[in-house]
Amino acid sequence: MPQKNHQTSIIRIKILPMALLTATTLIACADDANNNTSHSKQQNTQNSQEQRQATTAFFANKQQVTYSELLREMEKIASKLESSETLRDEFKQLQSSHGIADSEQMYKDFVRVRLAFEATRDSGLWQLRWAVTDQQPNSDKIWQQWKQQSNPQTKHATATAECDELSALFAVIARGLGVAEVGLFWPTSNHTVAVWKAKGNNGQEVRIVVPTSQIFLNNKATLGTKDFDPYQQKNIYNYTRQDVKSTDKIPAKLAEMMLMQLTVFAGQSSKQLQQRRNQLSARLGGS
Secondary structure (H helix, E strand, O other): OOOOOOOOOOOOOOOEEHHHHHHHHHHHHHHHHOOOOHHHHHHHHHHHHHHHHHHHHOOOOOOEEEHHHHHHHHHHHHHHHOOOHHHHHHHHHHHHHHOEOOOHHHHHHHHHHHHHHHHHOEOOOOOEEEOOOOOOOOOHHHHHHHHOOOOOOOEEOOOEEOHHHHHHHHHHHHHHOOOOOEEEEEEEOOEEEEEEEEEEOOOOEEEEEEOOOOOOOOOOOOOOOOOOOHHHOOOOOEOOOOOOOOOOEEEHHHHHHHHHHHHHHOOOOHHHHHHHHHHHHHHHOOO
16 A cells, blocks of 8 residues: 555544534525526525425435445436536536547446546535545545444534545445446555546547545646546556445435435536535635
8 A cells, every 4th residue: 555644634524413514505505606697596596495305305214324225316316417518518528638439328427427526525515524544545434434423313424534535435436326447546656546447539448537635736626637647557447345335324314415415516517516625625624
């Protein structure tokens, strides 16, 4: 395992009450709306309505939710996102910049890669926080933190994890959504991101960097950044480790929060999502 020498100390994230989580989310939406057109304001209003609906739409009367149940609901969200003009436009941009094959299968994979990325990145939609942990490059400790909530009825826990743990979690979720060609990449000896191995126009492998934290990157770097060269690593092996079983459970309230965040915000542009990520990171002290 590559040696880690980050100088940042671990600070555990505070568990947020649902009311506070929802309030901060809506405040961020309102701030964005002040700088957008009336169409954007209408979209934010619709998002607020969808958010209220989402809080009761998932796992009614359940205390625990299996990983397979979480994935099933995420797949429904991904299927709806396939019709998004915003995501279609961003896929075209990625095609132009990286040479990804123009096929519906590649687009479907892109939608799921993007969904998993925005969920699992540092200070992303699932409110994970980056910090030095010196754990193994897998997502086991993240799942343990999620499972060990003291009061899932009233509080929503996120977790603290390092770059390799976040990258492994992304790979696990992406694979769960049907994207098999994802693995880990070490741009430096002490840092890890993920890579999606897409199919190129010429049939060859195209490596798309998935920056699960902003370490060594500026606060604008997002999916597909070219600040790291993924071809400097000879092989990027698919991440196939079973970090979580399909029958493993997390509190239903946590799963509801995860799905609510994806339902309401995953259809926003990458620029909007990056702004949200940066704002949350500033509050939580992530990368």
